[in-house]
Amino acid sequence: MGDVKVGVIGCGSIAEIAHFPSISRRQDAKLVAVCDVEARVAQAAASKWGAERWFTDYRKMFNESRLNAVVIATPNNFHRNQAVAAARAGVHVVVEKPLAVTNGEAWDIVKACRKAGVKLMVGCDRRFWIHNQWAKQLIEEGVIGKVLMSRAALHEHWHNYQNHVARTKFRLDCKVAGGAAINDTGAHAIDLLTWLNGSKVKRAVGVAKRLAMPETYTLCDDTALAMVEFENGAFGTISCNRFSHAVTQMTEICGTEGTIFTASDATNPFQSWPMAVYTNKQYTVDTLPKILKDYRWPELFWVEDIVNKTVRNRWIPICPPRYPSNYDRMTEHYLDCIINDKEPMVSGEDGARAVEVMCAAIKSMQTGGWVDLPLKEEVIPLHYERLPDEDRV
Numbered sequence: 001m002g003d004v005k006v007g008v009i010g011c012g013s014i015a016e017i018a019h020f021p022s023i024s025r026r027q028d029a030k031l032v033a034v035c036d037v038e039a040r041v042a043q044a045a046a047s048k049w050g051a052e053r054w055f056t057d058y059r060k061m062f063n064e065s066r067l068n069a070v071v072i073a074t075p076n077n078f079h080r081n082q083a084v085a086a087a088r089a090g091v092h093v094v095v096e097k098p099l100a101v102t103n104g105e106a107w108d109i110v111k112a113c114r115k116a117g118v119k120l121m122v123g124c125d126r127r128f129w130i131h132n133q134w135a136k137q138l139i140e141e142g143v144i145g146k147v148l149m150s151r152a153a154l155h156e157h158w159h160n161y162q163n164h165v166a167r168t169k170f171r172l173d174c175k176v177a178g179g180a181a182i183n184d185t186g187a188h189a190i191d192l193l194t195w196l197n198g199s200k201v202k203r204a205v206g207v208a209k210r211l212a213m214p215e216t217y218t219l220c221d222d223t224a225l226a227m228v229e230f231e232n233g234a235f236g237t238i239s240c241n242r243f244s245h246a247v248t249q250m251t252e253i254c255g256t257e258g259t260i261f262t263a264s265d266a267t268n269p270f271q272s273w274p275m276a277v278y279t280n281k282q283y284t285v286d287t288l289p290k291i292l293k294d295y296r297w298p299e300l301f302w303v304e305d306i307v308n309k310t311v312r313n314r315w316i317p318i319c320p321p322r323y324p325s326n327y328d329r330m331t332e333h334y335l336d337c338i339i340n341d342k343e344p345m346v347s348g349e350d351g352a353r354a355v356e357v358m359c360a361a362i363k364s365m366q367t368g369g370w371v372d373l374p375l376k377e378e379v380i381p382l383h384y385e386r387l388p389d390e391d392r393v
């Protein structure tokens with residue numbers, strides 16, 4: 001395959017700050033068409049990023065542009081219909097997180113892509129931060145032993161993104177967004193926690209409520225907590241909010257022989273490194289995993305590793321390179337999957353299972369207890385107005 005011909009639906013904030021720049025830096029891809037319901041936004045994006053065509057109707061874009069792949073970066077309630085239409089048009093699909101609002105919508109997307117034989121990837125960019133990828137590698141190498149409990153947090157005030165970056169106010173409109181802490185920030189936390197654990201969620205319990213913001217601002221939840229049990233017997237917690245002015249995006253993975261912290265955004269003043277590893281394993285300088293060997297500085301002076309081959313157990317702070325950025329790495333990855341027929345790292349199934357966890361937490365508020373996955377019925381969050389299905393799956 002030559003250049004992958006890419007289209008983008010939704011020319012708002014995430015397309016502008018992440019997808020368009022990352023696509024434009026690739027030699028193996030070409031942005032050929034863009035679509036936005038607002039004509040002037042679509043036209044401006046096409047002109048700025050060099051797309052041949054712009055559209056206000058995504059079906060017209062699929063009919064008239066010979067796309068290989070499409071990035072769906074529209075408000076959450078449109079993901080289902082747009083992704084299903086893309087699959088029916090034979091186009092590979094990248095959907096921004098959350099894959100969908102309801103479990104019914106999410107599995108429709110997965111089924112439509114499977115049926116059409118197109119690739120489906122969810123835009124969980126946090127997996128493409130280098131420190132999270134290194135954490136995954138070290139966990140798989142057994143550096144912290146068996147993972148038994150873990151937590152993932154994303155605490156970030158509405159204002160951070162909404163007031164400075166977002167183009168529209170869809171996040172505040174629960175009819176469109178379907179939620180906030182539970183599925184906007186929650187989508188990242190749930191995905192990271194599940195991926196780092198390497199096991200599927202078996203059941204979940206949680207809350208998603210609006211505690212901080214007045215209903216004149218939004219009807220969406222701003223506080224979400226969930227506890228999950230994984231199929232392998234480990235437990236994890238997810239905590240997300242939309243009122244903390246100090247941003248916390250962190251994961252802590254506790255194993256029987258060590259702990260790994262990672263943090264992508266601002267952390268607390270006591271943890272100024274994006275990653276820290278503590279392992280109780282008795283490594284020598286020669287048997288240390290490469291990531292730890294390369295990033296571990298001697299405590300006293302530079303010859304200590306030569307005179308003393310044993311490694312003292314201590315926290316190892318790690319500051320990986322920031323570039324290529326998470327979105328550059330994600331774009332490179334999905335293009336590689338399309339060109340070389342590989343399975344995307346954040347599969348549609350992963351995205352749908354994350355939506356199931358969000359829906360299970362919401363459902364558990366009604367049932368008052370644990371909710372088993374997979375869900376047996378569709379869970380429609382309070383205030384969400386699910387759009388009619390345009391294409392049946």
Ligand SMILES: NC(=O)c1ccc[n+]([C@@H]2O[C@H](COP(=O)([O-])OP(=O)(O)OC[C@H]3O[C@@H](n4cnc5c(N)ncnc54)[C@H](O)[C@@H]3O)[C@@H](O)[C@H]2O)c1
Nearest residue numbers: 010011012013014036037073074076096097098166167168
């Ligand atoms: N991975 C991340 O960290 C991350 C960050 C931001 C946004 N997102 C996700 O990306 C999606 C978009 O968020 P955003 O911040 O870019 O929103 P935004 O409000 O900045 O932009 C949305 C754009 O979509 C357009 N649009 C609305 N309905 C449309 C339709 N039916 N067809 C075509 N265009 C339509 C709007 O006119 C607007 O230009 C959301 O699902 C969000 O959760 C992910």
